[in-house]
Structure formats: structure tokens, C-alpha cells
Amino acid sequence: MPVWLAAPDAEWARQILQRGVAALYLVAFVSTLNQFRPLLGERGLLPATELLAAGRQRGPTLFRRWGYSDVRLVAVATLGILISALLVVGLPQSGPPWLPLLLFLGLYGLYLSVVNLGQVFYGFGWEMLLLEAGFTVGLLGSNQVPPPAPVILLIAWLLFRLEFGAGMIKVRGGREWRDLTALDYHHETQPMPNPLSRQAHLKPRWWHRCEVIGNHVAQLGVPFLLFLPQPVASIGAAGIILTQLWLVATGNFAWLNWATIVLAAGLLGDRVLHGIFPWIPADLGTAAVASVPGEIPVYWTVITVAGSAALMVAGVPALRNLFSPRQLMNASFNRWQLGNAYGAFGSVTKQRIEVIIEGTEVGAPGAPPEDDAVWHAYEFKGKPGDVRRRPPLVAPYHLRLDWLMWFLPLSGIRQRWFFALLARLLAADPAVLRLLRRDPFAGRPPRYLRVRTFRYRFASRAECRATGQYWIRTGARIVVEPVAAR
Structure with missing residues (x-):
């Protein structure tokens, strides 16, 4: 040489x-x-x-x-x-x-x-x-x-x-x-x-x-x-x-x-x-x-x-x-993904919207659950859900499902993979449940699922001391009405 x-x-x-x-x-x-x-x-x-x-x-x-x-x-x-x-x-x-x-x-x-x-x-x-x-x-x-x-x-x-x-x-x-x-x-x-x-x-x-x-x-x-x-x-x-x-x-x-x-x-x-x-x-x-x-x-x-x-x-x-005014972010210019363009966070979202999946065992087949039905949330390993849970340290491991859940409010809730996820949760699919931190039904299929969104913000120091919460969430909105397995 x-x-x-x-x-x-x-x-x-x-x-x-x-x-x-x-x-x-x-x-x-x-x-x-x-x-x-x-x-x-x-x-x-x-x-x-x-x-x-x-x-x-x-x-x-x-x-x-x-x-x-x-x-x-x-x-x-x-x-x-x-x-x-x-x-x-x-x-x-x-x-x-x-x-x-x-x-x-x-x-x-x-x-x-x-x-x-x-x-x-x-x-x-x-x-x-x-x-x-x-x-x-x-x-x-x-x-x-x-x-x-x-x-x-x-x-x-x-x-x-x-x-x-x-x-x-x-x-x-x-x-x-x-x-x-x-x-x-x-x-x-x-x-x-x-x-x-x-x-x-x-x-x-x-x-x-x-x-x-x-x-x-x-x-x-x-x-x-x-x-x-x-x-x-x-x-x-x-x-x-x-x-x-x-x-x-x-x-x-x-x-x-x-x-x-x-x-x-x-x-x-x-x-x-x-x-x-x-x-x-x-x-x-x-x-x-x-x-x-x-x-x-x-x-x-x-x-x-x-x-x-x-x-x-x-x-x-x-x-x-x-140096292009139409700069691409995270783009590959060949089939081999070599010589790529990189970049991240060209814009920053101003508020955090979290998608929360909830299930209930209450309700008769073919009839929607009553208004007083008790709903339980599925907890993911990385993404925020339980307001009392401190965000975990995950990286460099990549929780792929959790990341896509963050993108849902930005890209639209009607994603094919998301409705496939709901179907698997309704069936209590063991492989999918292992991707989650907590299944509120311990492996049993729920009768109904619904999806709500909330605005999440970090609790102030005073709020955290008073409530024990790391997150404050407001603005509940149902984005997927109760659905049952077909």
C-alpha cells in the first residue's frame, strides 16, 4: 500500500x-x-x-x-x-x-x-x-x-x-x-x-x-x-x-x-x-x-x-x-442505500397528541357498551400513556411500534397497520401483546376496543409534587368508536 x-x-x-x-x-x-x-x-x-x-x-x-x-x-x-x-x-x-x-x-x-x-x-x-x-x-x-x-x-x-x-x-x-x-x-x-x-x-x-x-x-x-x-x-x-x-x-x-x-x-x-x-x-x-x-x-x-x-x-x-433549495431528508439515491442524504426534525411539533387504545370486557355481542362501562388502557413499552409513569430509557434499542404510534396524529389515524393492530388486540394475539408493556386483560380478548387521543404536556415541578404525575393530559377525544371482533 x-x-x-x-x-x-x-x-x-x-x-x-x-x-x-x-x-x-x-x-x-x-x-x-x-x-x-x-x-x-x-x-x-x-x-x-x-x-x-x-x-x-x-x-x-x-x-x-x-x-x-x-x-x-x-x-x-x-x-x-x-x-x-x-x-x-x-x-x-x-x-x-x-x-x-x-x-x-x-x-x-x-x-x-x-x-x-x-x-x-x-x-x-x-x-x-x-x-x-x-x-x-x-x-x-x-x-x-x-x-x-x-x-x-x-x-x-x-x-x-x-x-x-x-x-x-x-x-x-x-x-x-x-x-x-x-x-x-x-x-x-x-x-x-x-x-x-x-x-x-x-x-x-x-x-x-x-x-x-x-x-x-x-x-x-x-x-x-x-x-x-x-x-x-x-x-x-x-x-x-x-x-x-x-x-x-x-x-x-x-x-x-x-x-x-x-x-x-x-x-x-x-x-x-x-x-x-x-x-x-x-x-x-x-x-x-x-x-x-x-x-x-x-x-x-x-x-x-x-x-x-x-x-x-x-x-x-x-x-x-x-445545497438544493428542495433538500431531501433521509433519502437514498440508489437501490443499495449508499451515499445517502440525512437529516432530522426539519420542523418541531408544538403540542403532543397521544393515541390511547382502550378495551372493555363489558357489553353484549352486537350492542355497544353502556356509557358507564369501565375501560382499561393498553400500555406501550416506550411511548407515554400512564401519566404517573416516568418516561423510560430505551435507546439504542428501537421500539418500532411505539415510534409509529407517535406519527399517527401527524399522518392520520386511518393507517392500515393500525387497524391491523386493533384487530390483533381484539383477538388477544400473543405475539402482538408481547410488544406491549401491559395487557390490561392478562391475555383475554376484550369485548370492545376504542381509541382516544389526548393532549399531553409535562407536569410542572409543583404539579408533579402535588399529584405524583409526570404528565398532565387534557382534551380527550374519541377517534375510533367502540369496535368488536368480527
């Missing part, structure tokens, strides 16, 4: 990037193993078999050739978990340079096969981010070769698209980002608050103004530092890490923030890390390469250059998109 292609100051970057991204794949495949079948399996809310039969999958998938079955889905998810675990502990990285690449391409192919069948349940920006990150870090090779400088540059380019794209979508989006009021609402109205979200929301307004300004600096200015020489690039990466840690502390955004942290940590040079943590060797990369006899294989140089060039070409549409 020519000297100009090597980045010996990035050996710790390789370890952080490959093991960190593999850990996120592990979380993603565990999430798939636990949730795909009740949501998208043979008897799921949106069966993947129907999607394949209609030829409407988003892109390449192994299931197109094999056919979908729940058994095959379990095999794919289990294989993904095993490969991810191997890469997390670093065993393949001790082998030839092609071995980590082969395994990361395996993770990429397996997860792409899942995502392309996932429909709305896998329609989030962090899915394509994980795919692109896995494809890219595989090109870093093993410990037997120095990390390739072009791949480190590609990591910086991916992080730049992720952060700068999010910043641009905000200043082009809702006025609240421009008048600095976005964080007056966001902590309360975000899809899935966590235990500290309420405390963040109750901060004074000047604090929220500072948060927005800090966000704009971190997303619109700091990303340019990533392309400058060390230690400036590390300063930029550290700034991104700090802002992402605040987002981790105040929200549940699956693995989006953690993926950003891993990518940014991968741009901290070995010497910079050694300066911060003296026990970390500053010359790990040079020592690792010197311990391996022989020259760097020519084939690996060819693979590195070809793979890097392909990713650079794939990213050209995303570059144009960054």
Missing part, C-alpha cells in the same frame, strides 16, 4: 469504528429478532409475504430469491447477531484484511434484506445510516494492514452529511429553528422522551435559546473542521460527540445518536487520544503494522481504492442535495 494511502495515526479509529458499528448492528438484529415477526412476519400487521408477492420491496433482498418465512427471518437475524458479536470482540480483525470486510459486507447484505421488507416499520434514517456505516468501515481492513486514509476521509464525509444535512434541513424548515424557539417544545413533543426529558423541558427559556444556538454551531459550522489536519479534526469530532451526548441524555432516538458518536470518535487521532488518555499508546498503528511480516497485499490496495471510489461516486447526489 503506498504511503499516501496509509493512516497509521488512525489505528484506534479502526478499533472504535469497527467494533462500535458492529455493536449497533448487534442491537439492530436483536430488535429485528424480537419485533419483525409480529409486525411484518407471516401473520404480521403488514406481512412481508404480501409485499414480495406484489413485487413492491424497496430494493435488493435475499428473501426475493428464497421467499419469506418466519424461520428464514430468524436465521437471518441470528446469523447477524453472531457475526456482529465476533466483530465486537475483535476476532476477525486479527485475520487477513479481507476477513473483516467480508463479514461487514455480510452484515450489510443481511440487514439490507430486512430493511427492504420493513415498510413503515423500517422507514427511519438510522436504518440507512447503519447500512452505509457498515459498508464503509469494512474497508478499514484488519490489524495486518494500516487503516486506509481514503476510508477515514469517507467516514468524515459520512459524518459531515449526517450533521450538516440535519443543520440545513432545520434552517430551511420550521421557523422555530430560525427564531430559536424550537427547544421550547422539542423535549416535550419528541417521539419518545426519556427520564431526563422533562427536566430538560423545564429549563428556562434562555437555556433553550442557548441549546438551539449550540445546535446550529454544532451542525452548520463544526462539521467543516473534520476535513482539516489534526488536531483540528479531533476538536471538531469532540464537539459533535459532546452535543450528541446531550441528545442521548434527553431523548430516545434508537441508535442515531450512538452511531454519530461512534463515527465522530473514529476521527479522533491516536496522538490526540494519547494526549487525553495517556495510557493509550500513541503509536499503536505503527507497532501493529511493524509486527506483521511481508508487504501489504496489492489486492488489498486495489479493493481499498475501488471501494472508496465507488462510495465517493455514490455520494455525489447527496452533495448536490445538501
Whole structure:
């Protein structure tokens, strides 16, 4: 490998990037193993078999050739978990340079096969981010070769698209980002608050103004530092890490923030890390390469250059998109979901509307329940429901059903998957009930279901002390009248 292609100051970057991204794949495949079948399996809310039969999958998938079955889905998810675990502990990285690449391409192919069948349940920006990150870090090779400088540059380019794209979508989006009021609402109205979200929301307004300004600096200015020489690039990466840690502390955004942290940590040079943590060797990369006899294989140089060039070409549409007045958010420009455009929260909702599903065992068949019927609410694992329950910490795990419940008031209640969910609850389907935190009927089918919406807001400190409630809800409205199983 020519000297100009090597980045010996990035050996710790390789370890952080490959093991960190593999850990996120592990979380993603565990999430798939636990949730795909009740949501998208043979008897799921949106069966993947129907999607394949209609030829409407988003892109390449192994299931197109094999056919979908729940058994095959379990095999794919289990294989993904095993490969991810191997890469997390670093065993393949001790082998030839092609071995980590082969395994990361395996993770990429397996997860792409899942995502392309996932429909709305896998329609989030962090899915394509994980795919692109896995494809890219595989090109870093093993410990037997120095990390390739072009791949480190590609990591910086991916992080730049992720952060700068999010910043641009905000200043082009809702006025609240421009008048600095976005964080007056966001902590309360975000899809899935966590235990500290309420405390963040109750901060004074000047604090929220500072948060927005800090966000704009971190997303619109700091990303340019990533392309400058060390230690400036590390300063930029550290700034991104700090802002992402605040987002981790105040929200549940699956693995989006953690993926950003891993990518940014991968741009901290070995010497910079050694300066911060003296026990970390500053010359790990040079020592690792010197311990391996022989020259760097020519084939690996060819693979590195070809793979890097392909990713650079794939990213050209995303570059144009960054500066387009019609900027797309979380968009892929090819079937392989590489070189994507990213972004989040171009606008912020001003009030939180929660959809609450309730059931009752009262009522005669064919007759609506009486006005005094007792209704019991189904509780979800992550989304707000019980006003006395503190929002939980969930991320980096992704509760896909809970997230879509947040979108319901925004996209309209009459979604196919939602009415399929109601039908499964009426039948007390065990697989669907396992996706919930609490079934008020302990596995028995209710006689009727209804759906109400409420406006939720965080309780003030005084209200919380007086009532024990974390949420105050008002404005009850029935959006689905009582329905019974057919």
C-alpha cells in the first residue's frame, strides 16, 4: 500500500469504528429478532409475504430469491447477531484484511434484506445510516494492514452529511429553528422522551435559546473542521460527540445518536487520544503494522481504492442535495442505500397528541357498551400513556411500534397497520401483546376496543409534587368508536 494511502495515526479509529458499528448492528438484529415477526412476519400487521408477492420491496433482498418465512427471518437475524458479536470482540480483525470486510459486507447484505421488507416499520434514517456505516468501515481492513486514509476521509464525509444535512434541513424548515424557539417544545413533543426529558423541558427559556444556538454551531459550522489536519479534526469530532451526548441524555432516538458518536470518535487521532488518555499508546498503528511480516497485499490496495471510489461516486447526489433549495431528508439515491442524504426534525411539533387504545370486557355481542362501562388502557413499552409513569430509557434499542404510534396524529389515524393492530388486540394475539408493556386483560380478548387521543404536556415541578404525575393530559377525544371482533 503506498504511503499516501496509509493512516497509521488512525489505528484506534479502526478499533472504535469497527467494533462500535458492529455493536449497533448487534442491537439492530436483536430488535429485528424480537419485533419483525409480529409486525411484518407471516401473520404480521403488514406481512412481508404480501409485499414480495406484489413485487413492491424497496430494493435488493435475499428473501426475493428464497421467499419469506418466519424461520428464514430468524436465521437471518441470528446469523447477524453472531457475526456482529465476533466483530465486537475483535476476532476477525486479527485475520487477513479481507476477513473483516467480508463479514461487514455480510452484515450489510443481511440487514439490507430486512430493511427492504420493513415498510413503515423500517422507514427511519438510522436504518440507512447503519447500512452505509457498515459498508464503509469494512474497508478499514484488519490489524495486518494500516487503516486506509481514503476510508477515514469517507467516514468524515459520512459524518459531515449526517450533521450538516440535519443543520440545513432545520434552517430551511420550521421557523422555530430560525427564531430559536424550537427547544421550547422539542423535549416535550419528541417521539419518545426519556427520564431526563422533562427536566430538560423545564429549563428556562434562555437555556433553550442557548441549546438551539449550540445546535446550529454544532451542525452548520463544526462539521467543516473534520476535513482539516489534526488536531483540528479531533476538536471538531469532540464537539459533535459532546452535543450528541446531550441528545442521548434527553431523548430516545434508537441508535442515531450512538452511531454519530461512534463515527465522530473514529476521527479522533491516536496522538490526540494519547494526549487525553495517556495510557493509550500513541503509536499503536505503527507497532501493529511493524509486527506483521511481508508487504501489504496489492489486492488489498486495489479493493481499498475501488471501494472508496465507488462510495465517493455514490455520494455525489447527496452533495448536490445538501445545497438544493428542495433538500431531501433521509433519502437514498440508489437501490443499495449508499451515499445517502440525512437529516432530522426539519420542523418541531408544538403540542403532543397521544393515541390511547382502550378495551372493555363489558357489553353484549352486537350492542355497544353502556356509557358507564369501565375501560382499561393498553400500555406501550416506550411511548407515554400512564401519566404517573416516568418516561423510560430505551435507546439504542428501537421500539418500532411505539415510534409509529407517535406519527399517527401527524399522518392520520386511518393507517392500515393500525387497524391491523386493533384487530390483533381484539383477538388477544400473543405475539402482538408481547410488544406491549401491559395487557390490561392478562391475555383475554376484550369485548370492545376504542381509541382516544389526548393532549399531553409535562407536569410542572409543583404539579408533579402535588399529584405524583409526570404528565398532565387534557382534551380527550374519541377517534375510533367502540369496535368488536368480527
